[in-house]
Amino acid sequence: MNCEYTPSEERILVTGSNGFIGVRVVEHLLEYGLTNVRCFVRPSSNLENLKKILSEHPNAKTIELVSGDLLSRDDCRQAARDVSLIIHLAAGMEKSFAGAVMNSALATRNLIDAFLKYGSPRRFVNVSSFAVYSNRSLKPNGLLDETCPLELAPQERFDAYGFGKLKQEEVVQEYAKDYGLACVTLRPGYVFGPGKEELSGRVGIKTFGPFIQVNGSNQLPLTFVDNCAEAIVLAGLRPGIDGEVFNVVDDNLLTGHQFLKASKKAKRFQSIRVPYWLAYAASFFWEKYSKWSNGQLPPVFNTRRCAAEWKNQRYSNEKLKARLGWRPRVPMNQAMSAFLAQFGTNGET
Amino acid sequence: MAKPDQYKTLRVAIVGCGKIADQHVDAIRRIPGSNIVALCDLEPLMARQLGERFGILQCFSDLPRMLEAASPDVVHITTPPQSHYTVARECLDSGAHVYIEKPFTVTAGEADALIQLANRHSLSVTAGHNLQFTPEMLEMRRLVDESFLGGRPVHLESYFSYDLGDASYAKGLLGNQNHWVRKLPGQLLHNIISHGVAKLSEFLDDDLVDIFAVADQSPRLKTVDGERILDELRVLIRDKNGTTGFFCFSTQLKGLNQLHLHGPTGSITIDHSSGSIIRNKHQSDKSYLTYFLPPLRAAREHLRNARINITNFVGQRLHQDFGMKELIERFHNSIRKGSPPPIPYREIILTARIMDEIFSQIYRDRGRQAEDRRQTTDNIKQSEANVSLVTCH
Numbered sequence: 001m002n003c004e005y006t007p008s009e010e011r012i013l014v015t016g017s018n019g020f021i022g023v024r025v026v027e028h029l030l031e032y033g034l035t036n037v038r039c040f041v042r043p044s045s046n047l048e049n050l051k052k053i054l055s056e057h058p059n060a061k062t063i064e065l066v067s068g069d070l071l072s073r074d075d076c077r078q079a080a081r082d083v084s085l086i087i088h089l090a091a092g093m094e095k096s097f098a099g100a101v102m103n104s105a106l107a108t109r110n111l112i113d114a115f116l117k118y119g120s121p122r123r124f125v126n127v128s129s130f131a132v133y134s135n136r137s138l139k140p141n142g143l144l145d146e147t148c149p150l151e152l153a154p155q156e157r158f159d160a161y162g163f164g165k166l167k168q169e170e171v172v173q174e175y176a177k178d179y180g181l182a183c184v185t186l187r188p189g190y191v192f193g194p195g196k197e198e199l200s201g202r203v204g205i206k207t208f209g210p211f212i213q214v215n216g217s218n219q220l221p222l223t224f225v226d227n228c229a230e231a232i233v234l235a236g237l238r239p240g241i242d243g244e245v246f247n248v249v250d251d252n253l254l255t256g257h258q259f260l261k262a263s264k265k266a267k268r269f270q271s272i273r274v275p276y277w278l279a280y281a282a283s284f285f286w287e288k289y290s291k292w293s294n295g296q297l298p299p300v301f302n303t304r305r306c307a308a309e310w311k312n313q314r315y316s317n318e319k320l321k322a323r324l325g326w327r328p329r330v331p332m333n334q335a336m337s338a339f340l341a342q343f344g345t346n347g348e349t
Numbered sequence: 350m351a352k353p354d355q356y357k358t359l360r361v362a363i364v365g366c367g368k369i370a371d372q373h374v375d376a377i378r379r380i381p382g383s384n385i386v387a388l389c390d391l392e393p394l395m396a397r398q399l400g401e402r403f404g405i406l407q408c409f410s411d412l413p414r415m416l417e418a419a420s421p422d423v424v425h426i427t428t429p430p431q432s433h434y435t436v437a438r439e440c441l442d443s444g445a446h447v448y449i450e451k452p453f454t455v456t457a458g459e460a461d462a463l464i465q466l467a468n469r470h471s472l473s474v475t476a477g478h479n480l481q482f483t484p485e486m487l488e489m490r491r492l493v494d495e496s497f498l499g500g501r502p503v504h505l506e507s508y509f510s511y512d513l514g515d516a517s518y519a520k521g522l523l524g525n526q527n528h529w530v531r532k533l534p535g536q537l538l539h540n541i542i543s544h545g546v547a548k549l550s551e552f553l554d555d556d557l558v559d560i561f562a563v564a565d566q567s568p569r570l571k572t573v574d575g576e577r578i579l580d581e582l583r584v585l586i587r588d589k590n591g592t593t594g595f596f597c598f599s600t601q602l603k604g605l606n607q608l609h610l611h612g613p614t615g616s617i618t619i620d621h622s623s624g625s626i627i628r629n630k631h632q633s634d635k636s637y638l639t640y641f642l643p644p645l646r647a648a649r650e651h652l653r654n655a656r657i658n659i660t661n662f663v664g665q666r667l668h669q670d671f672g673m674k675e676l677i678e679r680f681h682n683s684i685r686k687g688s689p690p691p692i693p694y695r696e697i698i699l700t701a702r703i704m705d706e707i708f709s710q711i712y713r714d715r716g717r718q719a720e721d722r723r724q725t726t727d728n729i730k731q732s733e734a735n736v737s738l739v740t741c742h
Contacts, residue, residue: 043523043525043526069527096368097398097402098366098367098368098370098395098398099367101398102395105394105398106394109394155402293665294379294665295379296662296665
């Protein structure tokens with residue numbers, strides 16, 4: 001593959017490059033012939049996956065590995081020096097709100113500061129998440145796209161990750177406005193693929209023992225890890241898209257029930273099906289009890305989360321296709337086979 | 350200092366808006382007569398995110414400005430321990446009472462100096478030893494006061510575990526050579542063990558005769574961190590009255606968080622993980638009854654705990670942060686009434702002294718061991734090299 005959008009000597013920084021998506025992003029950059037890549041990893045990371053990818057690419061010799069912590073400004077300086085494109089994948093996966101903000105928003109702030117000071121900024125690709133959206137105002141089966149409102153009460157949703165991502169987006173927007181930072185934001189749906197065995201919370205929950213499938217007829221905003229990585233790389237390379245936001249979902253999306261059925265063929269486990277109205281009612285009462293009891297039970301189940309994860313919605317990748325020229329490299333049936341193969345048995349969707 | 354007024358609404362400020370600050374805000378909001386008026390963090394972003402989530406409008410990144418603008422009656426310090434002493438001093442000098450998260454200070458000297466400063470200003474300070482105020486610890490204290498043990502404790506055991514595998518905190522710590530925890534004299538242990546040590550301090554005399562500490566690394570930590578962070582600690586303590594205390598901290602014993610008190614005629618076991626307290630009167634049963642009755646009595650104790658916990662849950666008295674809320678409420682009430690703070694200063698200083706001694710032993714020994722290993726054969730047992738006996742007065 002050739003890269004027609006950017007000179008191959010441009011230095012690119014990929015944060016979170018050893019993560020589930022990051023490794024694929026690095027691989028795709030290499031496939032585009034972009035070898036002037038700096039991979040930023042945590043010092044405690046097991047680099048096995050990344051090193052495997054690098055060893056398989058003959059032109060990966062110029063790839064630079066830098067380890068550090070984005071909460072350290074010194075480490076950010078090392079990471080961003082002479083870089084013109086940053087693909088920012090590192091994310092705070094913490095359960096606490098403060099931890100999520102620290103590792104998402106604060107880390108991003110440090111990185112952009114260093115980028116503006118020590119880099120040669122051309123673009124900052126901010127990888128966010130579907131978790132920032134609110135679908136409360138959407139009707140069932142309504143279309144959730146880039147124009148939908150963001151979650152205004154993440155505290156009530158009790159979603160630290162989503163809150164961290166919202167704050168991260170705010171930081172990026174601030175820098176775009178105040179310092180003219182050229183940025184593109186990507187909001188992937190549920191990224192799946194080999195290397196990530198757990199089922200999406202959008203399929204159901206495992207909190208109470210057997211797997212509880214919620215709704216089942218809800219379409220899942222799936223994106224296979226390679227397809228997602230392709231979109232992220234294109235967001236860094238394609239000209240004329242600064243300031244844009246793109247949702248990342250694949251074609252031929254499956255419903256929760258279809259996804260679970262396929263998964264159960266490959267990996268046997270018990271599940272119970274709960275309709276959406278019942279999940280919503282349970283969430284409603286849980287939330288009320290949580291408030292009434294002054295938080296004796298934390299509001300882990302609440303109507304905002306219930307709607308965000310299990311309400312029937314449709315998703316679109318039209319903008320991604322139209323503006324980035326993105327097409328899913330791996331069709332859904334092949335993606336599912338690759339996902340299920342990690343369990344030892346191929347399942348059919 | 351203002352005159353005590355038991356009906357006064359306390360103006361509370363929080364300095365340090367990291368993870369633990371959320372718990373403080375949650376707890377304080379449930380305390381009648383305590384009102385959070387300001388937040389402060391060196392990172393404005395962190396103060397803002399906390400303020401935004403809890404509707405607290407005054408957010409600062411400069412401590413003197415916050416103290417001047419918000420004039421808090423009490424400041425909760427939830428910053429990394431290295432800053433506790435200086436931040437607390439500044440707050441006390443401004444006329445505010447101070448609640449300091451654990452560990453109270455980095456050294457016993459700092460703890461002593463802060464308490465003296467508070468006394469000079471006629472203000473109160475307390476340490477975030479919130480596990481001392483869980484329902485089971487409150488019941489234990491009542492039993493001890495009623496002489497359930499049959500005299501002063503003869504032997505104490507405190508077990509405290511921490512799951513390094515699950516905690517995102519540990520990931521950050523292990524991944525960052527410059528993490529503030531690594532810069533503490535006792536590193537990981539320094540930030541965690543005060544809860545477990547404080548339980549012993551409550552029953553030990555200030556005059557300690559022996560402290561004997563050994564430490565090592567868990568196998569998991571060895572694989573990721575070489576030999577720099579210790580996470581397995583055992584300590585034996587004896588005071589001048591002959592009361593002995595054993596402290597065990599481990600990252601391998603998942604979920605173990607207990608206190609055992611043994612007196613001449615009775616024993617009490619507190620299990621924080623299940624919120625239980627098991628009472629055991631030392632008595633001998635005749636013949637084969639010794640095999641039947643004690644297990645039945647233990648079963649009755651466990652059932653009693655289940656009943657109490659269910660009753661408390663139904664009555665909304667089983668919040669997971671019960672201990673923190675209880676401690677904060679008692680501290681705030683003591684400020685209003687002008688009464689002594691809930692944790693005696695003696696205990697705070699003794700806890701700090703014990704920790705100082707532990708770290709001086711294990712890290713000194715650690716250095717010596719490394720030297721020994723270089724010079725001697727590999728088959729020297731680590732436990733032998735760790736042995737030390739120090740008199741601590």
